[in-house]
Amino acid sequence: MIQFKGLVKKFGDRIVLKGLNLSVQKGEILFILGTSGTGKSVLLKNLMGLMKPDAGQIWIEGEEVSSFSEEQYLPIRRKCGLVFQQPALFDSLTVFENIAFGIRRHTKDSEQEIQKKVTKALGLVHLKNIENKFPSQLSYGMQKRVSLARTIALEPKVLLFDEPTTGLDPVTTSAINQLILELSRNLKTTSIVVSHDMRCALDIADRIIVMDQGSIIEIGTPEELKKSQVSLVKDFLSEVLEKEARQ
Ligand SMILES: Nc1ncnc2c1ncn2[C@@H]1O[C@H](COP(=O)(O)OP(=O)(O)O)[C@@H](O)[C@H]1O
Ligand SMILES: [Mg+2]
Numbered sequence: 001m002i003q004f005k006g007l008v009k010k011f012g013d014r015i016v017l018k019g020l021n022l023s024v025q026k027g028e029i030l031f032i033l034g035t036s037g038t039g040k041s042v043l044l045k046n047l048m049g050l051m052k053p054d055a056g057q058i059w060i061e062g063e064e065v066s067s068f069s070e071e072q073y074l075p076i077r078r079k080c081g082l083v084f085q086q087p088a089l090f091d092s093l094t095v096f097e098n099i100a101f102g103i104r105r106h107t108k109d110s111e112q113e114i115q116k117k118v119t120k121a122l123g124l125v126h127l128k129n130i131e132n133k134f135p136s137q138l139s140y141g142m143q144k145r146v147s148l149a150r151t152i153a154l155e156p157k158v159l160l161f162d163e164p165t166t167g168l169d170p171v172t173t174s175a176i177n178q179l180i181l182e183l184s185r186n187l188k189t190t191s192i193v194v195s196h197d198m199r200c201a202l203d204i205a206d207r208i209i210v211m212d213q214g215s216i217i218e219i220g221t222p223e224e225l226k227k228s229q230v231s232l233v234k235d236f237l238s239e240v241l242e243k244e245a246r247q
Pocket of ligand 2: 040041162
């Protein structure tokens with residue numbers, strides 16, 4: 001579905017991505033873990049065409065997109081839905097209008113079709129009867145769900161999450177993680193989740209990648225990762241296992 005080949009990204013003298021190679025399979029949930037500042041968000045931004053790589057290729061469903069113009073990128077951005085860390089809803093628009101906004105921009109759907117899509121998207125994130133509320137009337141956890149609904153309403157084939165649970169309380173975190181799993185399976189999307197939540201990665205990922213300083217240092221299924229001999233991976237794991245042992 002997605003392939004990065006020898007991807008290099010520099011800022012000045014600083015090489016952030018050092019020739020990264022990665023294939024993402026159709027339908028899989030892939031977690032990308034790593035310490036902060038290691039290039040995870042930069043990788044997603046390159047995929048979305050929000051940044052251009054200095055070398056290497058990005059293939060999405062058989063198309064090499066890294067040299068695409070802004071205009072050529074529009075259908076790619078529709079294919080790949082990015083869920084931001086912050087809900088980033090329009091405060092002055094209702095929940096309905098927030099979700100309808102993207103549909104109106106990307107399609108020529110009738111009002112009736114838009115209505116249907118909004119209701120369906122809200123249903124998928126387990127929300128109903130809140131179409132006429134404003135974001136400020138919702139809890140933070142609900143705002144995150146609405147933001148997810150806004151992304152899935154466009155029916156993307158790929159869902160990208162950049163730290164979807166950072167800064168959330170444990171209950172909301174587990175609800176959002178559950179949703180990521182449910183949505184990926186129900187909508188049959190390919191999902192890439194940038195996270196530092198090893199527990200969640202072990203629970204719901206098909207494969208996990210660990211990045212350090214712009215390179216992939218480990219890749220495997222949760223079971224394979226648990227047996228990793230890479231010290232940073234072992235550190236990540238022991239943090240989770242020790243915390244669970246204390247509880
Ligand atoms: N637009 C930019 N200009 C300059 N440096 C950047 C830019 N975006 C990211 N960086 C640098 O690239 C590195 C990786 O950033 P990022 O991908 O955001 O890390 P993370 O793995 O925490 O998501 C960091 O050192 C960051 O400072
Ligand atoms: Mg980041």
